Amino acid sequence: MNKWTGFLKAITTTEDPMVGMTPRNPVWKKNKATLWHYPPKEKKYNIPIFMIYSLINQPFILDLGPKYSLIEALTNSGYDVYLLDFGIPSYEDKDLTMDDYILRYIKKGVQRALLHSKAEEISLLGFCMGGTFAAIYASIAEEPIKNLILSVAPVDFSTFSVLENGIDLLREGEIHLEPLLDAWGLIPARSMKSGIRLVSAPIYYSHYLSLLSHADDEEKNLKWRRYNHxxxxxxxxxxxxxxxxxxxxxxxxxxxxxxxxxxxxxxKLDNIHANLLAVGATYDRLVPKEQILPITDHVSSIDKTFHMLKGGHGSLAKDGKAPSYLTNWLSIRSNPIL
Amino acid sequence: MMTNHTEGILNVVKNLGTKVEYELNESILGLMNQPRVLRSVNNQSQIFASTIKRLQQTVESLSIPFNFPTKNDVTNTTKRFIQAEEKLDLLEERVIHLNHSIDDLKDTITASSYRTGEN
Structure with missing residues (x-):
């Protein structure tokens, strides 16, 4: 297959690629949310990992496919992994607030994961907005959180890297988005996509250029299609x-x-005593380091680390590997089974 | 030789294309970040919001004489299901805790009877 044939095949295939293939079982369901358990191949650690993904996209980025799955890599390393999938909200969920997500879903999900795993402590791993929610939950949690890992999770909103003037006008009361949000109730998926695209990269075609450079490689094309999906x-x-x-x-x-x-x-962030690993990404335009790093000054954790990853906003989630900075950090803090 | 030549061209296209994309995005974001543009978008959004609200109110009013359910009716019904589900969830949690307590009690009884037997 040459590059052009491969390129055309990848962009014209209408069928969605298979994703989320790591074996899993539902542990708990509420409304549209599901708590999934991914059992380890061979259990090597006593402390399970509880993953919280953002509300903007679907969490299957964490399990794109065999060999390209962070979840698969972690289960292969011997961790019990739990993923809280919030599901796809409908109009009846328009009144759900941050309080609801944190108390009725994350807190309950963690309690269920602890009951299911019979573990005495748990590690939280939050991505982007899911990481912000994880930090908020950790600051009010009564559950035993041993480790808190925040991947590109904004906590300090004093600076913005895009549309700074818009934020200033919002703070000065010159911009009012409430009437529009109230009228909508539930922001449609298409509008979310356009909104995110607008503040990150209004023009976006470089992924097609990446595809073209490896279009004669079937495996890389499949990965590209999964990621694009x-x-x-x-x-x-x-x-x-x-x-x-x-x-x-x-x-x-x-x-x-x-x-x-x-x-x-x-x-209050100073209620957090869990071991903290905060991760930023060098080319992240959406969540710059300035919005992530300040958490290390506000938590009460004695053991706290900040790691700057070379990559973009979704690097940890989409690379489909358990990077060494994560596995090294986590393995010694997850009570290895001797 | 030919393959290397094509690879070279593709690499140039990729690098140049990515650079152009970045610069275009910077220009667009810069343009959008101008206060007058932001104020104008805000004004348009207020008009859009009030139009949606008026339409929704009209549909709600029409639903009574024409006897059709609106999205709000469906939402209210579904919210009741969710409330019922939450109550069941609480009950399930209690059953799980009770089961755990019973298991712990069984373990304690077994351990103490084993100790009694030893003595």
Missing amino acids: WAKSHIPFPAATLKQMMNDLGKDNKLIKGQLIIGNKQA
């Missing part, structure tokens, strides 16, 4: 959550100031 799989977003995030996090920066209230509790 994920990149287009945005889901609707509850406006109530977006409003709360916009006001409490984006506008008032309450999380880093210790003023965020979640279910009558003050979500």
Whole structure:
């Protein structure tokens, strides 16, 4: 197969590629959410990993396919992995707030994972906004969280790398997005996709150039198709959550100031004592280092590490490997079975 | 030789294309970041929002004489299902905790009877 044939085949195939092939079992379901358990090939650690993905896309990026799956790599390394998949929200979920996601889904999910695994402690691994939610949850959690890993998770919203003037106008009360969000109720998936594209890369064709450079390689083409399928799989977003995030996090920066209230509790980052690994990415335009790094100054954890990864926003999730900085850090903090 | 030549061209196209994409995006984001553009988008969004609201209110009003369910009706019904599911979830949690307590109790009884037998 030459490059042009491969290129045309990859872009004209209408059938979605298979994704999420690591063996898993549902442990708990609520509304559209499912807590999945991925059993290890051979259990080597006592502390399971609980993954929280963003609400913007679907979490199958964590398990794109055999050999390209972070989840598969972690189960092969001997970890029990739990993934909280929030599912695809519908109009009846339009009133779900950040409090709901944290208390009714993440907290309950962690409790269920602890019951299911019979583990005494748990590691949280949050990606992007899922990482922000993981940090908020960890700051009010009564459950025993041993390790907290935040991958490209923004916590300090004092600076923005894109549309800074828009944020300033929002803070000054010159821009009002509430009426539009209230009218919508549930932001449609297409609008989420366009919105994210608008603030990251309004013009986007470089993925086709990447495809062309390896279009004669069937395996790389399949990986490209899987990733491309994920990149287009945005889901609707509850406006109530977006409003709360916009006001409490984006506008008032309450999380880093210790003023965020979640279910009558003050979500103060200095309540976090878990071992912390915060990860940033060098080419990340959406979540720059300045929004991630400050968490290390605010938590009470004695053991805290910041790692700068060479790559873009989704590198840890999409590379489909368990990188050595993660496995080395996690293995010595996950009570290895001797 | 021919393959190397094609590879070379493709690499140039890829690098140049990526650079052009980056520069175009920078220009667009710079343009969008201008306060007058942002204010204009904000004004348009207010008009759009009030139009959607008016349409929704009209549909709600029409649903009564024409006797059709609206999305809000379906939402209210579904929310009741979700509430019921949450109650079941709580019950299930209690059953799990009870089972664990029973298991712990069994273990304690077995251990103590074993110790009694030893004595």
